[in-house]
Amino acid sequence: MSISYKQQIRWRLFFALCFSFTFTIPVFAQTKDQLLNLIWQGIGDRQSWEEARYFMFSCQTTWHQTVPGEHAYIWDRKTGNCRFEGATTHQDKLVVLFNTRNKKGKVFINNNLIAPKDSAQRFLQPVLDAFANDSFWLFFPQLLKDSASLKINGAELIGSARYYVVELPTPQQTTRIRHSKLFIDTNTGRIFQWQALSDNNEILFNLLTSGFKDVGGGLTLISAFRDTKSGIQINYPIISALINVEADKFLKP
Secondary structure (H helix, E strand, O other): OOOOHHHHHHHHHHHHHHHHHHHHHHHHOOOHHHHHHHHHHHHOOHHHHHHOOEEEEEEEEOOOOOOOOOEEEEEEOOOOEEEEEEEOOOOOEEEEEEEOOOOOEEEEEOOEEOOHHHHHHHHHHHHHHHHHHHHHHHOHHHHHHHHHHOEEEEEEEEOOEEEEEEEEEOOOOOOOOOEEEEEEEOOOOOEEEEEEEOOOOOEEEEEEEEEEEEEEOOEEEEEEEEEOOOOOEEEOOOEEEEOOOOHHHHOOO
16 A cells, blocks of 8 residues: 555654654753762762862962962861962962961961061962862862752753753852853763853853863862863862871961
């Protein structure tokens, strides 16, 4: 029995719809909890992050010119105490011991304490700003504390890979960043692209991830970014979750 042209069209439409539902519904049907679980899977897991207290990491970037070259931190998430090690523009040894919460600290150059009136503007504030920037991109898990405000915007195909698109508030104290759009790999839960947006949805930074690192303690963090707008790169050569840190690290140069 022959099939009319109209019947052929109907059958083609039927199979096309079947194909479409088969391959798109699983991608768009993710609930917020399911997507959060996938994101935590890409990081490690939520418990590992909550239990991690001490981190040692270094950063090398042209993002902030006030802190030149590669510099390193040891950070206690519980108390906010932090140790910065780097160099001045004259290549003198620079150590800043500060607290990320109360913004107070001491500055040492070549192991000599600098008077507070001289150190605050020249060294302490630039280091506080550098930490705010460096830790913002590295410690993405801390931005998930406001996960109730996370919004799922479907998925997008980039090249041959499909990514969930999510938005969440990410206010950043040293820039105009107020929220972010993240492109999450549907298989691994890792961030592929991070768009940092202003209040009026202007894309301030469009970062592509180019490296991940197992930092210990069951955690995997992003170790390299590249901003497609400015060409700026942010690299974290050293990232390590520590079990213990000597108290003197936050007290003495």
